[in-house]
Amino acid sequence: MRKILKLLKREYLAAVKTKGFIIMLVLMPVVMGGSGIAMYLLRGQVDTRDKTVAVLDRSGFLTETILKAAEERNKQAVTDKGTGKKVQPAYVFEIMAPETTDPQGQKLGLSNRVRDGSLHAFLEIGPDVLHPKPGEDDPTFLISYYAKNAAVDPIRNWLNNVINNELRKKRLVESGIDESRTGEILFWIQVNPLGLVSVDQATGEIQEARRTSEAEAVLVPIILFFLMFMMVMMGAMPLLQSTFEEKLQRIAEVLLGAMTPFEFMAGKVLGGLCVALTGASVYVAGAAYLMNRLGLARFIPFDVIPWFFVFLFLEIIMIGSLLAALGSACNDPKDAQNLTFPAMFPVFIPMFLLMPILQEPTSAFATWLSLFPPFTPMIMLLRKASPSGIPAWQPWAGLAGVLIFTLFSVWLGGRIFRVGILMQGGPPKLSRIIRWAFRG
Amino acid sequence: MNVVEIENITKTFGRVTAVNDLSLNVPRGSIYGFIGPNGSGKTTTLRMIMNIIYPDSGRIRIFGEEMRGSSADRIGYLPEERGLYKKMKVRDLLRFFGELKSGRNVDRQVDSWLKRLDLGDWAGKKVETLSKGMGQKVQFISTVVAEPELIILDEPFTGLDPVNVEAIKNAVLDLRANGATVIFSTHDMNVAEKMCDFIFMIFKGKKVLDGTLVSIQDKYGSDTLRVRSQGGISALQDLRGVDKITDFGGLQELRITPEANPQKIIAEVMTRTMVYSFELAKPTLYDIFLRIAGPDAKEESYA
Numbered sequence: 001m002r003k004i005l006k007l008l009k010r011e012y013l014a015a016v017k018t019k020g021f022i023i024m025l026v027l028m029p030v031v032m033g034g035s036g037i038a039m040y041l042l043r044g045q046v047d048t049r050d051k052t053v054a055v056l057d058r059s060g061f062l063t064e065t066i067l068k069a070a071e072e073r074n075k076q077a078v079t080d081k082g083t084g085k086k087v088q089p090a091y092v093f094e095i096m097a098p099e100t101t102d103p104q105g106q107k108l109g110l111s112n113r114v115r116d117g118s119l120h121a122f123l124e125i126g127p128d129v130l131h132p133k134p135g136e137d138d139p140t141f142l143i144s145y146y147a148k149n150a151a152v153d154p155i156r157n158w159l160n161n162v163i164n165n166e167l168r169k170k171r172l173v174e175s176g177i178d179e180s181r182t183g184e185i186l187f188w189i190q191v192n193p194l195g196l197v198s199v200d201q202a203t204g205e206i207q208e209a210r211r212t213s214e215a216e217a218v219l220v221p222i223i224l225f226f227l228m229f230m231m232v233m234m235g236a237m238p239l240l241q242s243t244f245e246e247k248l249q250r251i252a253e254v255l256l257g258a259m260t261p262f263e264f265m266a267g268k269v270l271g272g273l274c275v276a277l278t279g280a281s282v283y284v285a286g287a288a289y290l291m292n293r294l295g296l297a298r299f300i301p302f303d304v305i306p307w308f309f310v311f312l313f314l315e316i317i318m319i320g321s322l323l324a325a326l327g328s329a330c331n332d333p334k335d336a337q338n339l340t341f342p343a344m345f346p347v348f349i350p351m352f353l354l355m356p357i358l359q360e361p362t363s364a365f366a367t368w369l370s371l372f373p374p375f376t377p378m379i380m381l382l383r384k385a386s387p388s389g390i391p392a393w394q395p396w397a398g399l400a401g402v403l404i405f406t407l408f409s410v411w412l413g414g415r416i417f418r419v420g421i422l423m424q425g426g427p428p429k430l431s432r433i434i435r436w437a438f439r440g
Numbered sequence: 441m442n443v444v445e446i447e448n449i450t451k452t453f454g455r456v457t458a459v460n461d462l463s464l465n466v467p468r469g470s471i472y473g474f475i476g477p478n479g480s481g482k483t484t485t486l487r488m489i490m491n492i493i494y495p496d497s498g499r500i501r502i503f504g505e506e507m508r509g510s511s512a513d514r515i516g517y518l519p520e521e522r523g524l525y526k527k528m529k530v531r532d533l534l535r536f537f538g539e540l541k542s543g544r545n546v547d548r549q550v551d552s553w554l555k556r557l558d559l560g561d562w563a564g565k566k567v568e569t570l571s572k573g574m575g576q577k578v579q580f581i582s583t584v585v586a587e588p589e590l591i592i593l594d595e596p597f598t599g600l601d602p603v604n605v606e607a608i609k610n611a612v613l614d615l616r617a618n619g620a621t622v623i624f625s626t627h628d629m630n631v632a633e634k635m636c637d638f639i640f641m642i643f644k645g646k647k648v649l650d651g652t653l654v655s656i657q658d659k660y661g662s663d664t665l666r667v668r669s670q671g672g673i674s675a676l677q678d679l680r681g682v683d684k685i686t687d688f689g690g691l692q693e694l695r696i697t698p699e700a701n702p703q704k705i706i707a708e709v710m711t712r713t714m715v716y717s718f719e720l721a722k723p724t725l726y727d728i729f730l731r732i733a734g735p736d737a738k739e740e741s742y743a
Binding site: 002003007014250251252253254255256257259422 | 487492493515519524527541582
C-alpha cells in the first residue's frame with residue numbers, strides 16, 4: 001500500500017504540476033461547451049447596422065402595418081434605455097411599387113442590390129394573402145422573404161408575427177367581429193412547464209411546484225454528463241499512453257524491480273483518479289459558487305452530486321485499469337493509437353445515446369442501458385439528474401453492478417498488465433491479450 | 441551463507457528455452473560476475489532473481505526465503521535498458537526511487553551519491569537534460585540509494601567512458617566492502633576478471649562456467665604460450681602440439697594441446713626466428729569465453 005501511495009503521489013504531481021493541466025482545466029469547458037458558451041458570451045455582439053428591407057406589397061394593405069410595427073420596434077429595442085447605446089439594428093423598410101410587366105426582372109434587380117450590400121433583404125407579399133385557400137399551392141397568397149441567409153434571419157421571424165397578426169385581425173373583423181375583441185380572441189396562452197408539488201420536510205407544508213426551465217431539464221444533466229466525460233478524458237484516458245511510454249522507456253522494468261505489477265498499475269490508476277477528482281472538484285465547487293452568486297442556487301442538484309462523485313470514482317478505476325492494461329500490451333505508438341478508440345467505448349457510446357436518453361429517461365431502453373455496468377456511471381447519472389427522476393432503487397442497483405464490474409476489470413487489467421508490461425515485440429492482438437488474462 | 445540460491449530453474453518463451461535447468465549459489469558479500477554472449481539467458485536469469493518473471497520450474501531463494509514482495513526492497517536492480525522519468529528533476533527522481541524501496545527519507549544518501557559521482561550541479565535539473573553517461577550514473581544511484589543488501593546490475597558499464605567506469609567500479613567495491621552482495625553481468629572480460637570473486641557463464645541457457653577465476657583457469661591448465669618474435673605469425677605456422685594461433689600483431693598466442701611440451705615448442709620456435717620474449721600462462725577469461733562461445737567453439741557438453 002505504501003508503494004501504491006508513493007507512485008500515486010508521483011503520478012498525480014506529474015500530471016497536476018504541469019502548465020498543461022491548468023490550461024486543460026480552463027480549456028476543457030470551453031471546448032466542450034464550446035458553441036454554447038461562445039453564443040452566450042457573444043450574444044451582445046449583434047450587428048447593429050440598420051437593416052434595410054425592400055417590400056413589394058401586392059396585397060396593398062400590409063405596408064402600413066409593417067411600417068407602424070417597425071417604428072414601434074425601433075423605438076423600443078434599438079437603443080439600451082439605460083446606457084443609450086445602440087444594441088440592436090433598426091429595421092428600415094423601403095416600400096416599392098411592385099412591377100407588373102416584369103416581376104422577375106424586378107426581383108433580380110433587388111437580389112443584386114442585396115448582393116452588393118445596399119439592401120439587406122426584400123419581401124414579396126402575394127395579392128390574396130387575406131383570403132388564402134388552405135391546402136392549395138397558389139403563389140397569389142404566398143409571402144416570400146429573400147435574403148442571403150433567409151432561414152435563420154431574425155427579421156423573417158419578426159415579419160411572420162407582425163403580418164399574421166394583422167391578417168388574422170382583419171379576417172376576424174371581416175367576419176363581423178368587433179375589432180375591440182380581436183386582441184382577446186388572438187391572445188395566446190403558453191403552457192407552463194412545472195415540477196411536482198411536494199411537502200417541505202422541515203415545516204410539513206405543501207410547497208408550490210417549481211417552474212422548471214429548459215436549463216433545469218436539459219442543462220443540469222448535460223453538464224454533469226459532460227463533466228464526467230471530461231474527467232474520464234483527463235484522468236483515465238492518458239493512462240494508455242503513459243503506460244505504453246513507461247514500457248517503451250523501460251521505466252516499467254525499473255519499477256517492477258521495486259513493486260509488483262499490480263501495485264504499479266494501481267498506483268497509476270489511482271493517480272489518474274486523483275487527477276480526475278481534483279478537476280471535478282474544481283468545476284463542481286466553482287460552478288456551485290458561481291450559481292450561488294448569480295442567485296441560481298436552487299438549480300444546484302445537491303442530491304445528484306454525491307452520485308456524480310461515486311460514479312466518477314468507479315468509472316475511472318474501471319476504465320483506467322483496462323486502459324493501463326491495454327497500454328502495457330502495446331509495443332508501437334501506432335498500436336497505442338489504434339487501441340485508444342475501442343478502449344473508450346464505455347464513454348463514447350453513452351455520448352451517442354445522450355439525446356434519446358435525455359428525452360425519455362425512464363424508457364425501458366434507457367433503464368436497461370443504465371444497468372449495463374460499463375455504461376452505468378454515465379447513463380445512470382444522466383437519468384438521475386433529469387428532472388423526471390428515476391426509481392430510487394435504480395442508482396443503487398447500478399452501483400452494485402458497477403462495483404462488481406470494476407473489481408472484474410481491475411482483476412482482468414492486472415492479469416494483462418503483469419504479462420504485457422514486459423512483453424516485447426508483436427502487436428497487441430486480442431487473442432494474445434485474452435490468453436495473458438486467463439492463462440498468464 | 442548464500443544470498444541467492446537457484447535450484448534447477450527452467451524458463452521457456454514459446455519454443456525457446458531461455459534458461460535450462462540452471463542452479464547457482466551466490467555467497468553473501470561476494471561479487472558475482474555473469475558473463476555470456478548476447479541472448480544466452482543472462483537477463484532472463486537476473487529478472488527471475490528479481491521475481492519480475494517467474495521460472496517455469498525450479499526454485500529461487502533470496503536471503504534464504506522464497507521470494508515474496510518484501511524481499512525486493514532489500515535488492516537494488518539496475519536493468520540492462522535504462523529507464524528514468526525524463527520530466528523529473530534528478531534529486532526528486534532519486535528521492536522517489538529511494539523512498540519507494542526503503543520507505544524512509546533518503547535525502548542524505550541522495551546528496552552524498554550525487555556528490556560522489558560528480559552530479560551535484562545537476563541535482564535540480566530535469567533528467568531529459570542529462571547526457572547518456574550522466575543518465576547512466578543517475579540510474580546507478582537510483583539502484584543503490586536505498587542501501588540494498590543485494591545489488592543486481594545488468595551491464596552497468598556499457599556506454600560509460602573510462603573515468604566513469606572507474607567511478608562506478610569503485611562505488612561497487614565500496615558497497616561490497618560495506619557488506620553488500622553484488623551480481624553483475626558484463627561483456628567486458630577484463631572487468632569481470634579483475635572485480636569478481638566468482639564468475640558464472642551462461643551459454644544457450646545453460647551454465648557452462650561457475651567458480652572463482654583461478655578455479656576456472658585451472659580447469660584449462662597453463663595451455664597458453666604468448667610469444668613476441670622477429671618473424672611474427674609467419675614463423676609460427678605448423679608447429680606440432682599447437683591447437684590454435686591467435687595473432688595480435690606484435691604478439692601471438694598459441695594454445696597448446698594438453699599432451700604437448702611447451703619447452704619443446706619454444707625451442708622449435710627459436711630455431712625458426714629470434715624470440716624477444718615468451719610466457720607460459722593460463723588462458724584469459726576472454727580466451728575461455730571465445731573457446732566456449734566463439735565461432736570455432738565445438739559442440740561439447742560442459743559439466
